[in-house]
Amino acid sequence: xxxxxxxxxxxxxxxxxxxxxxxxxxxxxxxxxxxxxxxxxxxxxxxxxxxxxxxxxxxxxxxxxxxxxxxxxxxxxxxxxxxxxxxxxxxxxxxxxxxxxxxxxxxxxxxxxxxxxxxxxxxxxxxxxxxxxxxxxxxxxxxxxxxxxxxxxxxxxxxxxxxxxxxxxxxxxxxxxxxxxxxxxxxxxxxxxxxxxxxxxxxxxxxxxxxxxxxxxxxxxxxxxxxxxxxxxxxxxxxxxxxxxxxxxxxxxxxxxxxxxxxxxxxxxxxxxxxxxxxxxxxxxxxxxxxxxxxxxxxxxxxxxxxxxxxxxxxxxxxxxxxxxxxxxxxxxxxxxxxxxxxxxxxxxxxxxxxxxxxxxxxxxxxxxxxxxxxxxxxxxxxxxxxxxxxxxxxxxxxxxxxxxxxxxxxxxxxxxxxxxxxxxxxxxxxxxx
Amino acid sequence: xxxxxxxxxxxxxxxxxxxxxxxxxxxxxxxxxxxxxxxxxxxxxxxxxxxxxxxxxxxxxxxxxxxxxxxxxxxxxxxxxxxxxxxxxxxxxxxxxxxxxxxxxxxxxxxxxxxxxxxxxxxxxxxxxxxxxxxxxxxxxxxxxxxxxxxxxxxxxxxxxxxxxxxxxxxxxxxxxxxxxxxxxxxxxxxxxxxxxxxxxxxxxxxxxxxxxxxxxxxxxxxxxxxxxxxxxxxxxxxxxxxxxxxxxxxxxxxxxxxxxxxxxxxxxxxxxxxxxxxxxxxxxxxxxxx
Numbered sequence: 206x207x208x209x210x211x212x213x214x215x216x217x218x219x220x221x222x223x224x225x226x227x228x229x230x231x232x233x234x235x236x237x238x239x240x241x242x243x244x245x246x247x248x249x250x251x252x253x254x255x256x257x258x259x260x261x262x263x264x265x266x267x268x269x270x271x272x273x274x275x276x277x278x279x280x281x282x283x284x285x286x287x288x289x290x291x292x293x294x295x296x297x298x299x300x301x302x303x304x305x306x307x308x309x310x311x312x313x314x315x316x317x318x319x320x321x322x323x324x325x326x327x328x329x330x331x332x333x334x335x336x337x338x339x340x341x342x343x344x345x346x347x348x349x350x351x352x353x354x355x356x357x358x359x360x361x362x363x364x365x366x367x368x369x370x371x372x373x374x375x376x377x378x379x380x381x382x383x384x385x386x387x388x389x390x391x392x393x394x395x396x397x398x399x400x401x402x403x404x405x406x407x408x409x410x411x412x413x414x415x416x417x418x419x420x421x422x423x424x425x426x427x428x429x430x431x432x433x434x435x436x437x438x439x440x441x442x443x444x445x446x447x448x449x450x451x452x453x454x455x456x457x458x459x460x461x462x463x464x465x466x467x468x469x470x471x472x473x474x475x476x477x478x479x480x481x482x483x484x485x486x487x488x489x490x491x492x493x494x495x496x497x498x499x500x501x502x503x504x505x506x507x508x509x510x511x512x513x514x515x516x517x518x519x520x521x522x523x524x525x526x527x528x529x530x531x532x533x534x535x536x537x538x539x540x541x542x543x544x545x546x547x548x549x550x551x552x553x554x555x556x557x558x559x560x561x562x563x564x565x566x567x568x569x570x571x572x573x574x575x576x577x578x579x580x581x582x583x584x585x586x587x588x589x590x591x592x593x594x595x596x597x598x599x600x601x602x603x604x605x606x607x608x609x610x611x612x613x614x615x616x617x618x619x620x621x622x623x624x625x626x627x628x629x630x631x632x633x634x635x636x637x638x639x
Numbered sequence: 640x641x642x643x644x645x646x647x648x649x650x651x652x653x654x655x656x657x658x659x660x661x662x663x664x665x666x667x668x669x670x671x672x673x674x675x676x677x678x679x680x681x682x683x684x685x686x687x688x689x690x691x692x693x694x695x696x697x698x699x700x701x702x703x704x705x706x707x708x709x710x711x712x713x714x715x716x717x718x719x720x721x722x723x724x725x726x727x728x729x730x731x732x733x734x735x736x737x738x739x740x741x742x743x744x745x746x747x748x749x750x751x752x753x754x755x756x757x758x759x760x761x762x763x764x765x766x767x768x769x770x771x772x773x774x775x776x777x778x779x780x781x782x783x784x785x786x787x788x789x790x791x792x793x794x795x796x797x798x799x800x801x802x803x804x805x806x807x808x809x810x811x812x813x814x815x816x817x818x819x820x821x822x823x824x825x826x827x828x829x830x831x832x833x834x835x836x837x838x839x840x841x842x843x844x845x846x847x848x849x850x851x852x853x854x855x856x857x858x859x860x861x862x863x864x865x866x867x868x869x870x871x872x873x874x875x876x877x878x879x880x881x882x883x884x885x886x887x888x889x890x891x892x893x894x895x896x897x898x899x900x901x902x903x904x905x906x907x908x909x910x911x912x913x914x915x916x917x918x919x920x921x922x923x924x925x926x927x928x929x930x
Contacts (some may be wrong), residue, residue: 316897320682411875605896612879
């Protein structure tokens with residue numbers, strides 16, 4: 206009896222192994238379909254179904270009308286998964302399973318382009334660089350060679366709850382072109398009168414710091430994109446101080462992931478969001494708050510003469526991998542997001558995605574008022590601020606340095622002196638990045 | 640060829656399949672990783688740097704912080720879990736206990752859940768507005784929500800609670816099976832001699848379970864050194880790097896930052912060295928060669 210059982214178990218194991226093998230095999234083949242074995246099929250990887258995927262689907266529809274023979278497959282993956290798959294795929298030396306076109310965040314672009322120099326297909330001839338916002342060109346190019354087709358604008362604004370403002374005795378006009386210090390003062394008043402927090406932050410994500418320093422044309426790294434620029438970085442120092450003022454003013458609600466972040470605003474627990482324009486769909490998701498929001502220019506650093514009321518957060522671009530089918534992929538990108546003004550109008554009306562293609566901003570869709578934001582012409586405003594974003598070189602190590610800063614920020618909040626904080630961060634960064 | 644030689648060839652050819660597989664899928668990657676740990680560079684542009692990577696370990700504050708965290712988990716969590724598992728297994732081994740099967744299954748069940756799934760659930764349970772905080776607030780045990788995930792101290796506690804929940808039942812099963820092998824006549828003799836339950840536990844159960852306790856503490860130590868899923872999903876190593884583990888640092892070096900696979904391989908070899916040292920230490924402490 207026992208023997209029988211043993212035999213049965215062994216069979217089950219073997220069969221199980223077979224079936225799981227079958228599973229991986231077929232999945233592998235599915236993925237291989239995208240390696241460009243037949244040049245008429247273009248595979249695309251992107252994240253965010255409400256934004257990037259929808260945008261690509263629109264581009265696909267547009268392109269399919271003229272090119273019925275080209276098959277385009279759009280695959281949705283989380284951004285982290287794409288980064289991981291690209292790293293493993295590109296470093297393994299085989300291009301099997303890799304897509305033709307991939308979306309890469311601007312902060313990470315240089316790291317990919319320089320770590321895997323031969324794996325990306327140049328797009329210099331596929332689109333006119335001067336038609337795109339200038340600040341997008343740095344991260345997407347190596348020297349004069351363009352590798353990325355600039356896509357969404359990470360242009361920032363300050364989303365604010367007008368009803369809470371009024372309860373605290375302020376109007377939207379008081380929020381126009383202010384400094385971060387004024388922003389904190391108004392926040393204190395709002396907290397006092399309404400009991401609502403002024404903004405929601407994740408202590409592990411220093412996005413707001415990046416926004417502040419880019420508004421002053423500064424970054425974690427020097428112009429060369431390789432040397433850490435922390436210890437003597439005036440903009441960064443002021444950003445650190447501003448961050449601490451916010452925390453000390455007790456106007457910050459803490460979140461630890463994206464869904465809590467959005468929930469803090471949708472539930473009405475927090476009153477303002479200094480962030481990228483891609484946050485609009487998350488704000489408008491709370492339909493009951495229609496008419497209660499406005500978008501004003503980003504505050505600027507109080508004591509920094511270079512700081513302007515425009516910055517960028519996130520934002521990404523499309524890249525063509527050096528795999529069979531690259532010519533078709535490059536042509537597809539050039540014909541759609543590289544030059545099609547009508548497509549950009551559709552992107553705005555259908556999904557609220559603001560591109561960085563300059564000729565598109567002349568179109569009708571960019572001038573339509575948004576009822577959710579009390580009739581404000583938000584796309585026009587964002588387009589205007591996009592043109593003012595200072596151009597910085599994000600370089601290779603944004604996230605490595607940010608992880609160092611996150612730790613040092615905790616030390617700073619706990620009372621360590623600012624100059625020491627930045628000096629220590631500089632020392633660590635110098636030893637870590639090479 | 641005589642029969643014996645033939646039999647030898649046949650038997651070796653059976654073994655050879657396993658040997659070749661192990662060589663190709665275990666030893667080859669290990670050696671490749673060792674070679675890689677002496678290289679550094681971005682992505683595929685690796686070049687040999689000698690011992691630089693290993694020297695870098697000693698000045699790398701993130702590595703040291705991750706190492707410290709791992710030790711805190713090790714020193715706090717492993718003993719708690721082992722003692723808890725021992726305690727529960729003795730309770731469940733009681734002959735008079737009703738619904739034994741139910742309790743055993745209930746306590747073992749966490750061990751079959753997916754690491755990622757339970758981590759995500761813990762993250763929401765311990766969120767600022769999560770179930771745990773709401774419950775404590777409603778019971779008036781605390782005045783303000785505890786920052787289970789965003790405070791450096793509490794984040795560690797959250798991770799420790801999570802791994803204890805996940806792995807206690809797993810270790811308990813080992814103890815249970817070992818307990819069933821202890822002859823009940825030993826306990827009977829002890830009872831006749833007037834030994835209390837506690838005395839029976841310390842003088843009979845624990846010494847007889849020693850090899851199993853050693854085994855579970857080694858596997859738990861190795862598990863803690865390789866801790867990844869929970870931290871990645873609950874806190875992402877934060878706030879700051881206060882819950883960062885070595886495995887997560889390897890992930891960050893390879894996938895989050897500009898990839899430096901060489902240095903990442905060095906960190907993984909650091910884990911290997913640590914595991915070897917700890918295992919030897921535990922064998923020595925247990926003072927028993929056959930463990």
